Amino acid sequence: MSITSYEGGCLCGHIRFLARGTPANPHACSCDFCQRHSGAPVLCWVEFPREALQWTGEGGAPALFRSSDYSSRAFCPRCGSTLGAVDDEPVVALVTGVFDRREAEELRPLSHSFEDGCPAWCGVAGG
Template identity: 40%
Template sequence: MERRTGHCQCGDIAYEVLGTPDDPHLCSCEHETRISGGPAVLWVGFHKNGLKWTGPSGEPTWFATYPTLKRGFCPRCGTHLVSVANGSDTVMVTGFSLDDRSGTDPVGHSFREEAVPWMNITLAPDPCASQPAAP
């Protein structure tokens, strides 16, 4: 099984995820732009059971930014690392916290209509669109 690692800016919070990256996408919702200070955040999904915290400080500090969503941040440097929706089997990691970003080209852009007007995005081809239809 594929294994990737990632960490915050200061290195106190580190993680590994197992599996193939799923649903890499940008998000320009109000939460992401305020938290990141940028026009979008790149999210990459992995199965929640494949996430392991490996840094010296263990798990991140959790903060609920929406009634059904919690996000993990490094309490020391403030890096935004993960997002988990209630009841989901998927954990979304911030794409740029990954050490290896191969295969994480965004295939979608959530809240595109809220993106700043000067932002121009070219999305990767949807990998599901190239698969043959089921019989």
């Protein structure tokens, strides 16, 4: 059975969210931006329409860093946790590691962008 709402937040709990609906475009990415944003060789994402997401924690919305012409990376200003990306288009992409119920099948990546950027020692990709 699929979940209709998802909660999560940063490491310290200052930034929390509630996302409603079904996550879209579940994927892994190994581009340079994702690796530097997360400090990991692979980052897993899902997307929600901006109107389906509420920032519910005492910290409100996360801090943003403009990382490209169309998107800003989101993070907690208190603990530094990576939360995702807020695109100029009406999409917010959240990293799957910040969800309270990370085991939800809807969060499972169905593709891997920039797989060739993943180091061979990682064991996740053909690298």
